[in-house]
Amino acid sequence: MGAILYVPISALFFLIGTVLFVWFQYHPTEALSVASADQALPQFIVTAFPPGLAGLLIAAIFAAAMSSVDSSLN
Numbered sequence: 006m007g008a009i010l011y012v013p014i015s016a017l018f019f020l021i022g023t024v025l026f027v028w029f030q031y032h033p034t035e036a037l038s039v040a041s042a043d044q045a046l047p048q049f050i051v052t053a054f055p056p057g058l059a060g061l062l063i064a065a066i067f068a069a070a071m072s073s074v075d076s077s078l079n
Contacts, residue, residue, distance in 0.1 A: 025049055 025045050029036040039048050050059050 021046070028053065 028049060029039070029045065035048065035052055039045050050062060054062065
């Protein structure tokens with residue numbers, strides 16, 4: 006299953022990186038506020054996403070983190 010899903014997941018990650026690159030090229034003032042490359046995606050989420058969608062994305066990230074912790078504790 007992992008071998009089958011490798012290509013679409015890799016394409017999704019490449020698409021996210023391309024979208025971030027293009028967005029920061031068209032919004033240079035936002036790019037100045039990013040101190041490192043690790044802060045590019047969180048900066049994009051805070052400034053470009055609508056509030057409801059940003060909240061759902063943060064909730065999904067927390068749910069994934071809790072799932073990882075839960076499996077290790079179990």
